[in-house]
Amino acid sequence: MSDTRSVLVVTGKDDPTADLVIGELHGRGVPVVRLDSGDFPHALAIAATIGSDGITGTVTTPSRVADLRGVRSLYYRRPSGFAFPHLAEQDARFAVTQARYGLGGVLASLQGCRYVNHPHRIGDAEFKPSGLAAAASCGFRVPPTLITSDPEAARAFVKDHGPVIYKPLSAPLYRIGGVSCTVAVGEVAVEEIDDAVAGTAHLFQQRVEKVADVRVTVIGEHVFCVRIDSGLLDWRTDYGKLTYTVVRPPPGAPRALSAYLDHFRLNFGAFDFAVDRRGRWWFLERNPSGQWAWLEPETGLPLVAAMADLLQRRAEA
Structure with missing residues (x-):
């Protein structure tokens, strides 16, 4: 007897990676319900009952209905945020909060569901200080890093550990001329640090004298x-200049990757490493919702199939 439980894919409308995974699941006969939290409530409805037997009910899109007791896995990608532009400011703020804790709380509490990844765990893992500390505790080499709002501390760090790069602690959305822009990583000199550093928190990190980078995509047990x-x-600033080679991880890396994901209770992670002249891997960061699908046509690696396998399997008891 076939398993008719559905996979929920929570993401925005423009998500080519999700499109590929959904296409693979459809080809296997796995039911899929795609939804975007930004469609709530005008094109997305929820009716959930919570009782002694857990959560029952439905989530309804214009084309699909998902039985909340029949969700085998939830693939949480990059949904757009809740928005109530027709409401006054205070009413909109109230409505957004109710939507987040209502719809969001239900989707985060499904029983017998495999999360890739759980939205709460994604939130935990997105803090770079937590990620760097976890990487060090799992045995990865981590470049000396300073997080500060003190200009003098920043200058001293650059003097002691130069060359040093600056990274944003998160990736805010900047639009210039209506175009989304990425805040690029850049090298910083002592004379460039002024009192504006005191305005917020900043991350400074010793630059690894690298010869290459490595992107490691962990999907379940596949590395x-x-x-x-x-x-x-x-x-990331110029994909046209990139060349790709499939490589093996150094000894101990798979175990450290598994320990890292276990620390944050994740089933998926996109890791970035710098490789120095001695061939050593240095942990830079990990994205719990990182992109990965563009690597498959470049390398032939079966990434889409691996993700579909993970979503199709039953969650562990």
């Missing part, structure tokens, strides 16, 4: 390692 050669400080 896919791709070396990226570019000659760039931040390879």
Whole structure:
């Protein structure tokens, strides 16, 4: 007898990675319900009852209905945020809060559901200080890092650990001329640090004298390692300059990756490492919702199939 339980895919309308995974699941005959929290409540409805036997009810989109007791897995990607533009400011703020804790709380509490990844665990893992501390405790090499709002501390760190780069602690949405822009990683000199540093928190990190980067994509028990050669400080700034090579992880890395994901209770992670001249891997960061699908046509790695396998399987008891 076939398993008719559905996979919920929670993401925005423009998500090519989700499109590929949904296509793979459809090809396997796995029911999929795709939804975006930004569609609530005008094109997304919820009716959930909570009792002694847990949560029952439905989530309804214009084309699908998901039985909340029949969700085998939830793939949480990059949904748009709740918005109530027709309401006054205070009413909209109230409505957004209710939606987040109502719809969001239900989707985060499904029984017998595999989360890839659980939205609460994603939130925990997105804090870079927590990620760096966990990486060090799991045995990864981590470059000396300073998080500060003190200009003098920043200057002293650059003097002691130069060359030093600056990274944003999170990735805010900046639009210039209506175009979304990424805050690039950049090297910083002592004379560039002024009293504006006192305005908020900043992350400074010793620059690894690297010869290449490695993107490691962990999907369940599968570990896919791709070396990226570019000659760039931040390879995300020009994908046209990148070349890709499938590589094996160094001894101990798979165990450390597993320990890291277990620490945050994640089933998926996209890790970035810098490789130095001695071939050593340095942990830079991990994204619990990172992109990965573009690597499959470049390398032939079966990433989409691995993600579909993970979502299709029953969650552990």
